[in-house]
Structures are given as structure tokens and as C-alpha cells.
Amino acid sequence: MDDVVEAFIRRYVKEYDFYDQAARLVRQLLETELRTSGIRCMVTSRAKDVTRLEDKARQRALQRNYACADDVFEDIADLAGVRVALYFPGERDQVDSIVHRLFQLIDSPKEFPQNRDDDNGRRFSGYSARHYRVRLKKNGLSDSDQRYSAAKVEIQVASVLMHAWSEVEHDLVYKPLAGALSEDEYAILDQLNGMVIAGEIALETLQRAGKRRVADSGGEFRNHYELAAYLLAKIKTDEEKPVDESGLGRVDLLFALMKELGLNGPAKLAPYLEVLHGDLEARPLAEQVIDAVLAENTENYEVYRTVQNRADWLDTQRTPDRDDAHREVGLFLHHWSELENLIRIYLELSSAQVGYRSPILVFLKQHEMPLDPTERNDLNALRNLRNNLVHHGYRKAAADLSDATDRLQKIIEKLRRNLPRPPEPDAV
Structure with a gap:
């Protein structure tokens, strides 16, 4: 032995x-x-x-x-x-x-x-x-x-x-x-x-006291740890929200985005949490809240990209190919926000309840689309690419991003031509 x-x-x-x-x-x-x-x-x-x-x-x-x-x-x-x-x-x-x-x-x-x-x-x-x-x-x-x-x-x-x-x-x-x-x-x-x-x-009592202080103060979160504690305390009361399975995600990026947009605090965050129910995907909660903020105003995409860059989303070592990819990411997300605006206008005119949810998600789940099965699958693939770019710092070659942007533009053009017009209001 x-x-x-x-x-x-x-x-x-x-x-x-x-x-x-x-x-x-x-x-x-x-x-x-x-x-x-x-x-x-x-x-x-x-x-x-x-x-x-x-x-x-x-x-x-x-x-x-x-x-x-x-x-x-x-x-x-x-x-x-x-x-x-x-x-x-x-x-x-x-x-x-x-x-x-x-x-x-x-x-x-x-x-x-x-x-x-x-x-x-x-x-x-x-x-x-x-x-x-x-x-x-x-x-x-x-x-x-x-x-x-x-x-x-x-x-x-x-x-x-x-x-x-x-x-x-x-x-x-x-x-x-x-x-x-x-x-x-x-x-x-x-x-x-x-x-x-x-x-x-x-320690557990101290943690609960901290959560109560943040929830009752009506002030701002001092750091992303306080934001995470607040989210857990708030969401655990609602069993429909899939936090346990998917986790909180990048709370640090959510905290930075809220600070940049003047949304830092329990009262200002509350409207974005109230709509996270039912048909939402089982994704980290921070990603869902970030998407709700971006869907409310697509100009927030640029603010969020600034937040990501500050958090070392891209490597500090710059190369010509990396710079090209960076520009292509910006172009893709610009057209994606154009698509969200287009669909949001249609949904709001047709009295769909969009709220803070992603208009793309509502459109895909609740409305018939003037897209063939191949285009519908491609839109889903492009949405997955968007989620990876926005939430996970996903990197692809500039040529691949350019191809994705071309496919996205074709879908935008077809939707713009074929989206049904909402019914005209009754004459008074």
C-alpha cells in the first residue's frame, strides 16, 4: 500500500x-x-x-x-x-x-x-x-x-x-x-x-436590515451590491419571475446604466420590475431590466454601450480588426433600435400592451408577421445575436457583423412594406 x-x-x-x-x-x-x-x-x-x-x-x-x-x-x-x-x-x-x-x-x-x-x-x-x-x-x-x-x-x-x-x-x-x-x-x-x-x-440579520434600509429610504443605491440585495428581496415575493433558475446576471452593468440615466433608486426602478411577468424568457433578471430600459427609449443603446466600454467590455488592446468590429456592432445595434421603433409604433397604434417590454418579444409572440419561416427564424437568430452583443460582450468578426446587419436591414425593409396598417378611428 x-x-x-x-x-x-x-x-x-x-x-x-x-x-x-x-x-x-x-x-x-x-x-x-x-x-x-x-x-x-x-x-x-x-x-x-x-x-x-x-x-x-x-x-x-x-x-x-x-x-x-x-x-x-x-x-x-x-x-x-x-x-x-x-x-x-x-x-x-x-x-x-x-x-x-x-x-x-x-x-x-x-x-x-x-x-x-x-x-x-x-x-x-x-x-x-x-x-x-x-x-x-x-x-x-x-x-x-x-x-x-x-x-x-x-x-x-x-x-x-x-x-x-x-x-x-x-x-x-x-x-x-x-x-x-x-x-x-x-x-x-x-x-x-x-x-x-x-x-x-x-450576519443574516444585518443583511435583512440593510435590505429594509434600502427599500424604505427612497434614496439611491450606493453600489451594485445594494441593488442586488434589493432585487432579490423584491423579486422573491413573486414566484412567476425566474430568478432562482437564471440568476441576477450583470447587476454591475445595470447599476451603472441606472446611474447614467438618472434611474438609480427603488422608486425609479419599480416600474421596470412590475412588468417582468409570465411570458418572459428565463434569462438573468438584470438582462431583462436592461432590455426594458432600452426598449423604453432606443437612444439608451448608446448610453449602455458607453457603460459597457467603461466596464472593459472590449479589450484594452486595440487593433484595426477590433476597431472595425466595434464600428459594426454600433451599426448593427443602430438598425436594431430602428426595428424596435418600427414595431413599437405599430403595436402602440394597434393598442397592444407593450409597456416596458421588448416590442420584438411582444411582436414575435402575439402577432402574425409578414415574414416567411426562413425570415422568422433569421429574426430569432438576429435577436439572439443582439442579446449576446448587449449583455455578454460577444465578439464576432467585422465581416460577420456586417452580414448580420445586411440581413437585419432586409427584414426591416420587408416589415416596413408589409406591416398591416392599424384600423382608422371612427369618425366623430
Whole structure:
């Protein structure tokens, strides 16, 4: 058995950089998504320390019948690890939604606390967290990073307080330097665990107090974290809004757009939230609100593009091709706003209830179109391109964008020629 563990460690040392980079890629994806979604946390990553790993492998080898090094690699899940330390424990479900969207889950998340035989007279529940075993999705990786999709990465999600306590307990209980802990030492650890649990309750109370302050103040959101907390508190009262499945999305961009347009505050945001019902697509809430703001006034597209550029939507390194693509994006979105204006005029004249919703969405779902099936499918494809350009910083070659703009112009011209005229009002 010692030979198997030694072979495993020798191989792991050679592959250490692979696991370290896989963990780093997961951390970068997760950290960006959590930050832009308005979730306060600290995200760290690491490959398993060789000394700690050898100790763990030898302890497990006493209970498991490892036949070869591959058995050890299969058994130990946290060779590459990412830790999410939440400021507010109540946001764990939001993190869960993001993890499910970003990564391929290998198995069901593991919930802690779990029943343990060695409770040593504990009065409190112990370690409270949620662990995920995931792989990176290939379609989200560059060609040079494709190999990292094979790595298993463990994501540990808990409060900042719980993570700190678990480190202390782990090093004292599982790796004692001077023998097993005494009864009093276990009692002190249990007492500290109780203080951590009380601290988590205090953090959840603090979070609720902050939400009430923002909702009741009638003032402005100070940052996108306050906006995210407000959106969650507001939307969770309405089960029709698909927030849990699709998440909040780029709340940071929504916050910046609201500030630019003078819409920053609960009262000014409320009209855009009231219409988000029923037939809306299962997309992140921030995207839906941004679309509602853009649909209200298509001149807001240019404001939003400025906001995106300021948030590093495009690379800072400029090239002639990138400049051409930038211009083509602007041209495509200009014609898209022209299409929205055209359809909005028709819908309003025909007394359709558009409100703050996208006129394109209403038109596609509620009205017959003078378009053949191929053109209708193309309009859907162009709408998906628009959503990717607006919300995800999607980049395409200038020639591809120019082709998309040509197709869009043809649809605009046909609609302008063939849209039915609304009925004339009765003569007085």
C-alpha cells in the first residue's frame, strides 16, 4: 500500500501545475460571476499541498484497498480546490444557481453538517457548508485550455466565519502535533462553533436590515451590491419571475446604466420590475431590466454601450480588426433600435400592451408577421445575436457583423412594406 501512495504522490508532483491552473480557471470564472451579480465574498483557489495530500492519502489507505495510483486520484476529490467565503450566509442559494450554470457537476452537492460518530459531546452542529465537485465546460475554454476540462475541482461554499473555524478545527483535530485533544479542548472548539453559528445569524440579520434600509429610504443605491440585495428581496415575493433558475446576471452593468440615466433608486426602478411577468424568457433578471430600459427609449443603446466600454467590455488592446468590429456592432445595434421603433409604433397604434417590454418579444409572440419561416427564424437568430452583443460582450468578426446587419436591414425593409396598417378611428 505504501508503494501505491508513493506512486500517487510522485505522479501528483508532476501534475501539480495542471491542478493548480484548473483551480485558478474555476476561481476566475466564479469570482467574476459572483462579483458582477452583487454577491459579497472572497474566492480563493489552490492545488492540494503535497505534504497534506500525502498525509491524507496514507490515512485513507488504511481504510481503502487502493490497487494503483489511479484509485487514489479517483478517491480524493479536492486535488484542485476553490473556496467561496460568503459575507452573508443567506446568499448560498444564489451561489448554488451560479455554480450549476457555469460548470458541469460531477455529482450532487454535499451538504454539511453530516452525522459523525466522533462528535465528542458536541452541542453545536459543527461545520456548515456546501461542497461541489465540478468540471469546466469545454465550450467556455480557449483552445489552449481545453485539457483542463478533464480536472475535477472541488468548490467549498460557506460563510467567512465558518471557513475560519473549520481551518482551526481541521488542523487541531485531524492533525494533532502532540496527541489527541483533551475533553476541555474539544469543549472549547464546540463553544467557538456556537459563537460562529451565532455570528452567522447576526450576519443574516444585518443583511435583512440593510435590505429594509434600502427599500424604505427612497434614496439611491450606493453600489451594485445594494441593488442586488434589493432585487432579490423584491423579486422573491413573486414566484412567476425566474430568478432562482437564471440568476441576477450583470447587476454591475445595470447599476451603472441606472446611474447614467438618472434611474438609480427603488422608486425609479419599480416600474421596470412590475412588468417582468409570465411570458418572459428565463434569462438573468438584470438582462431583462436592461432590455426594458432600452426598449423604453432606443437612444439608451448608446448610453449602455458607453457603460459597457467603461466596464472593459472590449479589450484594452486595440487593433484595426477590433476597431472595425466595434464600428459594426454600433451599426448593427443602430438598425436594431430602428426595428424596435418600427414595431413599437405599430403595436402602440394597434393598442397592444407593450409597456416596458421588448416590442420584438411582444411582436414575435402575439402577432402574425409578414415574414416567411426562413425570415422568422433569421429574426430569432438576429435577436439572439443582439442579446449576446448587449449583455455578454460577444465578439464576432467585422465581416460577420456586417452580414448580420445586411440581413437585419432586409427584414426591416420587408416589415416596413408589409406591416398591416392599424384600423382608422371612427369618425366623430
